[in-house]
Amino acid sequence: xxxxxxxxxxxxxxxxxxxxxxxxxxxxxxxxxxxxxxxxxxxxxxxxxxxxxxxxxxxxxxxxxxxxxxxxxxxxxxxxxxxxxxxxxxxxxxxxxxxxxxxxxxxxxxxxxxxxxxxxxxxxxxxxxxxxxxxxxxxxxxxxxxxxxxxxxxxxxxxxxxxxxxxxxxxxxxxxxxxxxxxxxxxxxxxxxxxxxxxxxxxxxxxxxxxxxxxxxxxxxxxxxxxxxxxxxxxxxxxxxxxxxxxxxxxxxxxxxxxxxxxxxxxxxxxxxxxxxxxxxxxxxxxxxxxxxxxxxxxxxxxxxxxxxxxxxxxxxxxxxxxxxxxxxxxxxxxxxxxxxxxxxxxxxxxxxxxxxxxxx
Numbered sequence: 001x002x003x004x005x006x007x008x009x010x011x012x013x014x015x016x017x018x019x020x021x022x023x024x025x026x027x028x029x030x031x032x033x034x035x036x037x038x039x040x041x042x043x044x045x046x047x048x049x050x051x052x053x054x055x056x057x058x059x060x061x062x063x064x065x066x067x068x069x070x071x072x073x074x075x076x077x078x079x080x081x082x083x084x085x086x087x088x089x090x091x092x093x094x095x096x097x098x099x100x101x102x103x104x105x106x107x108x109x110x111x112x113x114x115x116x117x118x119x120x121x122x123x124x125x126x127x128x129x130x131x132x133x134x135x136x137x138x139x140x141x142x143x144x145x146x147x148x149x150x151x152x153x154x155x156x157x158x159x160x161x162x163x164x165x166x167x168x169x170x171x172x173x174x175x176x177x178x179x180x181x182x183x184x185x186x187x188x189x190x191x192x193x194x195x196x197x198x199x200x201x202x203x204x205x206x207x208x209x210x211x212x213x214x215x216x217x218x219x220x221x222x223x224x225x226x227x228x229x230x231x232x233x234x235x236x237x238x239x240x241x242x243x244x245x246x247x248x249x250x251x252x253x254x255x256x257x258x259x260x261x262x263x264x265x266x267x268x269x270x271x272x273x274x275x276x277x278x279x280x281x282x283x284x285x286x287x288x289x290x291x292x293x294x295x296x297x298x299x300x301x302x303x304x305x306x307x308x309x310x311x312x313x314x315x316x317x318x319x320x321x322x323x324x325x326x327x328x329x330x331x332x333x334x335x336x337x338x339x340x341x342x343x344x345x346x347x348x349x350x351x352x353x354x355x356x357x358x359x360x361x
Contacts, residue, residue: 001046001077005064007056008225010040046073050209051217065213065226069205071100071187072232078180079245083252087176091164094180098153099131101187102138105194108205109141112198142190145197151189157182181245184232191236199237206237 018033027033042054044064055061068076074097081089103124110120127133135152142150153161160179163169171179195202210226217224235243 001073001080002043003046003066004041004043005054005225005227006036006040007042007054007058007060008062008223009060010056010058011036014040046077051213062223062225063217065209065217065224067210067226067229067234068231069100069104069209069233071097071104074100075180075184075187075232075248079248079252082176082180083249083256087171087173088164088169090176091161091171091179094183095161095165098183098186099134101190102134104205105190106134106138106141108194108198108201109145112145112201142194146193148193151186153182153186177245184243184245184248187232188236188242191233192242195236202233202237206231206233210234 014036015034019029021027022029022033039057042056042064044052044054046066048070050066050068052064052066053061054064066073074093078090078093078097081087081093107120107124127137139150139152142148157179160169160171160175164171191202214224214226230243232243
């Protein structure tokens with residue numbers, strides 16, 4: 001899965017330029033002014049680590065810490081697949097997310113019972129490739145801690161998962177949404193139930209990929225960037241709120257809309273740049289028209305020289321009154337055009353300036 005962040009250095013530079021521009025022009029500061037251009041964005045692919053060494057187009061290097069646990073990244077992938085219409089991928093990612101969630105809970109409970117990491121890792125190897133055994137291990141550890149039966153998915157939901165995973169079944173949208181919503185609901189139910197017993201363990205797991213990694217890399221003199229985002233584990237640890245599937249889907253759709261808005265803004269800037277260039281061309285042609293009006297005898301020389309320098313203009317251009325708008329709105333002389341024409345016609349620059357740069361009215 002491809003994710004993206006923004007270069008801190010480029011973002012800061014862009015923001016300062018926009019603020020300075022607003023101060024000079026007196027323009028009101030709006031949100032659209034700070035839509036970051038595409039060159040500020042840095043794309044990267046998800047890996048097994050939470051730390052990514054990234055560099056932007058300008059060569060700025062920084063470490064980016066992605067704060068989600070593996071099961072959270074997988075569920076994010078499920079949500080993005082759903083919003084993009086890939087329902088099979090959505091169900092598959094949600095199913096694997098749940099399996100990795102069970103793994104996190106198993107290890108958290110063992111850690112709460114003072115099982116050392118080496119012994120835990122060696123024991124996990126014996127069931128690491130067997131999801132049914134992992135489910136059984138989770139169910140009984142959950143029972144040990146809470147004295148309650150683990151809230152597992154219903155048989156119908158398990159059938160949906162198996163059809164998608166093993167038979168290539170394409171689920172209906174309602175089936176995919178029901179499965180994902182049930183997975184998310186189960187995660188929150190389990191986390192909140194376990195949190196009352198092993199809260200400190202969850203806090204340490206959460207802090208390990210947020211505060212811990214930031215401090216570790218910062219202490220080495222490395223610049224670290226981190227996106228502050230709401231995570232499934234984080235909302236439970238902090239006791240904030242329980243996100244619904246609808247909320248996660250709306251966030252994903254909002255991100256897509258923001259990217260589209262950014263693209264629209266970029267296209268708009270390109271169009272404005274093109275219009276500005278066309279206005280300059282119109283102005284330069286208008287100058288030639290002015291020269292023709294004041295000294296018609298030299299028109300053909302101007303046209304011929306301009307054609308050779310800048311490509312064919314066409315006689316219809318000189319009969320189009322709209323073209324002269326440029327020379328009525330600006331009292332400027334483009335030095336590069338003047339010098340090129342002067343050299344081509346073998347005359348002094350002042351002679352050309354006198355021909356097509358009278359005081360405009």
